[in-house]
Amino acid sequence: MTAIDRTTGAPQPIGYSRSTLGRVALILRWVALFIAVILFLLPFYLVLRNALSTEADITSPSWTLFPKHLQWGNIKELFNDTQVPMARALYNSAVVGVLGTAGQLLLASMAGYGLARIPYRHADKVFYAIVATLMIPGAVTFIPSFIVVSSLGWVSTLRGLIIPTLFSGFAAFLFRQYFLNFPRELEEAARVDGAGHFGTFWRIVVPNSLPFFAALAAITFIGNWNSFLWPLVIGQDSSSWTIQVAMSTFVTAQTINIHELFMAVAVSILPLVLIFAFLQRYLIQGVTQSGIKD
Amino acid sequence: MSTRTAPAPVPRESARKGARRPKGIAGNTLWFWLFVGPFVVGLLIFSYLPIIWSLILSFFEAYNTVTPSKFVGVDNYVDMLTDHNFLSSLGTFTLFAIFIVPLTFVLSLALALLVNQVKIARAFFRSVFFLPTACSYVVASLIWRLSIFNGVRFGLMNTILGWFGIDGIAWLSTVSPPWYWIPIVTVRLWLQLGFYMILFIAGLQRISPTLYEAAYVDGAKPGWQTFRYITLPQLRATSVAVLILNLIAAYQAFDEFYNLIGNVNFARPPLVYLYGISLGTIQDLGHGSAGALILAVIIMLVTLLQNKIFGFGKAGD
Numbered sequence: 048m049t050a051i052d053r054t055t056g057a058p059q060p061i062g063y064s065r066s067t068l069g070r071v072a073l074i075l076r077w078v079a080l081f082i083a084v085i086l087f088l089l090p091f092y093l094v095l096r097n098a099l100s101t102e103a104d105i106t107s108p109s110w111t112l113f114p115k116h117l118q119w120g121n122i123k124e125l126f127n128d129t130q131v132p133m134a135r136a137l138y139n140s141a142v143v144g145v146l147g148t149a150g151q152l153l154l155a156s157m158a159g160y161g162l163a164r165i166p167y168r169h170a171d172k173v174f175y176a177i178v179a180t181l182m183i184p185g186a187v188t189f190i191p192s193f194i195v196v197s198s199l200g201w202v203s204t205l206r207g208l209i210i211p212t213l214f215s216g217f218a219a220f221l222f223r224q225y226f227l228n229f230p231r232e233l234e235e236a237a238r239v240d241g242a243g244h245f246g247t248f249w250r251i252v253v254p255n256s257l258p259f260f261a262a263l264a265a266i267t268f269i270g271n272w273n274s275f276l277w278p279l280v281i282g283q284d285s286s287s288w289t290i291q292v293a294m295s296t297f298v299t300a301q302t303i304n305i306h307e308l309f310m311a312v313a314v315s316i317l318p319l320v321l322i323f324a325f326l327q328r329y330l331i332q333g334v335t336q337s338g339i340k341d
Numbered sequence: 342m343s344t345r346t347a348p349a350p351v352p353r354e355s356a357r358k359g360a361r362r363p364k365g366i367a368g369n370t371l372w373f374w375l376f377v378g379p380f381v382v383g384l385l386i387f388s389y390l391p392i393i394w395s396l397i398l399s400f401f402e403a404y405n406t407v408t409p410s411k412f413v414g415v416d417n418y419v420d421m422l423t424d425h426n427f428l429s430s431l432g433t434f435t436l437f438a439i440f441i442v443p444l445t446f447v448l449s450l451a452l453a454l455l456v457n458q459v460k461i462a463r464a465f466f467r468s469v470f471f472l473p474t475a476c477s478y479v480v481a482s483l484i485w486r487l488s489i490f491n492g493v494r495f496g497l498m499n500t501i502l503g504w505f506g507i508d509g510i511a512w513l514s515t516v517s518p519p520w521y522w523i524p525i526v527t528v529r530l531w532l533q534l535g536f537y538m539i540l541f542i543a544g545l546q547r548i549s550p551t552l553y554e555a556a557y558v559d560g561a562k563p564g565w566q567t568f569r570y571i572t573l574p575q576l577r578a579t580s581v582a583v584l585i586l587n588l589i590a591a592y593q594a595f596d597e598f599y600n601l602i603g604n605v606n607f608a609r610p611p612l613v614y615l616y617g618i619s620l621g622t623i624q625d626l627g628h629g630s631a632g633a634l635i636l637a638v639i640i641m642l643v644t645l646l647q648n649k650i651f652g653f654g655k656a657g658d
Binding site for chain 1: 369370372373374375376377379380381383384386387388389390391392394395398407408451452455456458459466468469470471472473474475476477478479480481482483484485486487488489493494495497500531535536539540543564589592593595596599600603612615616619620626629630632633636637640641
C-alpha cells in the first residue's frame with residue numbers, strides 16, 4: 048500500500064467520486080436506489096389506501112392519492128361479514144403458526160442434538176435417511192401427503208394442517224450442523240455435575256442457543272403463516288380455512304368488496320410486519336444461516 | 342463420563358444389550374432414539390409413506406379414493422407424458438424460469454451492491470427491500486390482481502396509461518400479446534428479491550477488503566473492473582446457491598398462478614394442473630400421483646445437472 052506512486056497521477060480509489068464521471072455514477076446510484084424504494088413500498092401504500100377507502104373511492108376513475116376520511120369502519124365490516132369466516136381464519140392461522148413452529152423446532156432440535164452428540168452405531172444411516180428427504184421437492188409432495196392425511200381422516204382439521212408439516216428434514220439438518228459446533232466444554236461441565244443427555248440439552252444447550260432458535264422460529268413462523276398450497280388442499284371446509292385460504296377464496300368469488308378484502312390483507316400482514324420490526328436481526332441471521340428456507 | 346450419563350431406569354434394555362456392549366453405549370442407544378425417534382417416526386409417516394403410497398397408486402386407477410382399485414400398469418404415466426395439457430404446463434414453467442431466474446439473479450445482486458455501497462441509512466434500505474418477504478403470495482397476488490394490474494379503468498397501471506391517453510389493458514386475461522407475464526413475473530420479483538439480496542449482501546461482506554486494496558495498488562479502477570475480476574468470482578458460491586434455489590422454487594410455482602390467473606390452460610404451471618386433476622371435481626389420484634412423481638424426477642434431474650455444471654460445493658462458501 049505504501050507503493051502508490053503519486054507522481055504518475057494514477058487515479059486513486061478514494062478520489063474517484065470527485066471526478067465528473069464518478070459524480071454522475073454516484074447520482075445514478077442514488078436515483079436507482081430511490082426508484083427501487085418507491086417500487087418496493089408501492090404495494091404497501093396500496094394496501095393502506097384501499098383498506099381505508101370507501102368502495103366508491105377505489106373504483107372512481109380518477110385516482111385518489113389517499114382517502115380524505117379514513118374508513119376505520121372497514122375493520123368492523125370485515126369481521127361482521129358472514130360470508131368470510133375472518134375471525135376463525137385468523138385463529139386457525141395463529142394456531143398453525145404457533146403450534147407448527149413450536150412443534151417443528153422441538154422435534155428438529157432434539158433430533159439434531161441426538162444426531163450430533165449421542166453416540167450410536169447407526170447414527171449415520173439415520174442421518175442419511177433424513178437428508179434423503181431433502182432431495183424430494185417439497186411442493187410436489189402435496190398429492191402423496193394428501194393421500195395419507197385423508198386416509199387418516201384428517202382433511203379439514205387443524206391436525207391435518209399442522210402435523211404433516213412438523214417433520215422438516217431441513218430443520219433437523221440445520222440443528223445437527225449447529226450442535227456439532229456447540230462448545231463441548233459447556234456440555235462436559237454439565238456432565239460433571241451429573242446431568243444426563245436430557246438435562247444437558249434442556250438446561251445447558253437450549254438456553255445457550257436461543258439466538259439460533261429465534262432465527263429459525265421467525266422464519267418458520269412466517270413460512271407457516273404464509274403457506275398456501277397445503278392449507279388449500281386440507282381446508283376443504285371453511286371452518287378449517289387459514290387466513291391465506293380465506294383471502295384467496297374471497298378474491299376468486301364473483302362479488303368482490305375491494306375495500307374489505309384489502310382490510311383483510313392489512314390485518315393478515317400486521318403480525319408479520321411486527322415480527323419484522325422487532326426480530327429483523329434474527330430473521331436476517333436465519334436467512335443467511337439457512338439460506339434455503341422458503 | 343459415559344457411565345454417569347447412562348440412565349438407570351431401563352434395566353431390561355441395558356441388560357439385553359449389555360451382553361455385547363458396554364453399559365454406557367446401551368444407554369446411549371436408548372437416549373439416541375428418545376431424541377431422534379419421534380422425528381424419524383413422523384418422517385416415515387409423512388415423508389416416506391406418502392411417496393411409497395403415491396408410487397403404488399400411480400400404477401392403479403384411483404378416482405375419488407386413496408385405495409388402489411384397478412391395476413393399470415404404466416398407463417397413468419403414458420397418459421401423463423402424452424397429455425397435451427401436462428406437457429404445455431411444463432412449457433409454461435420453462436418460459437417462467439427463463440424470465441424469473443436471470444431477472445432475480447441480476448436484480449437481487451444489483452440491490453445488494455447498491456445497499457452495500459450506501460454509507461447512510463443502510464439498515465433502512467435493507468429493511469425496505471426485505472420487507473416484502475413478510476407478505477404471502479396470496480397477499481401479493483391480491484394486490485397485483487385487484488389494484489396494480491386490475492384490468493378495469495381504476496387499476497393503477499391502467500390509470501397511469503390513461504394519463505398518457507393509452508387505453509387500459511386486461512392484464513391477466515389477454516393472451517396475445519401475453520401481458521399476463523408482466524404481473525406473474527413482477528409479483529415474484531417483489532416477493533423474493535429481498536431474500537436473495539440478503540444472501541448476496543452476506544456474500545459481499547465475506548470478501549476481504551485487502552483484495553480490492555491490492556487491485557487498486559495494481560492500478561485497477563473501482564467499478565466494472567473490480568466487479569468483474571474480484572466481486573463476481575468471490576461471489577461464486579453464493580451465486581450458485583441463488584440460481585439453484587431460484588430454479589427449484591420456480592418449478593414449484595403455484596400460489597401466484599392460482600391466485601392471479603386460476604386454472605386456465607394458457608398459463609398453467611405443472612402444480613396448478615396437478616392440483617386440478619387430483620383435487621378438483623374428479624379426484625383422479627392415480628394420474629395425479631404419476632404426474633407428481635414425473636415432476637419430482639424432472640426437478641431432481643435438473644438439480645443434479647445444475648450441480649454438475651456449476652460444481653456446487655467446490656467453491657466452499
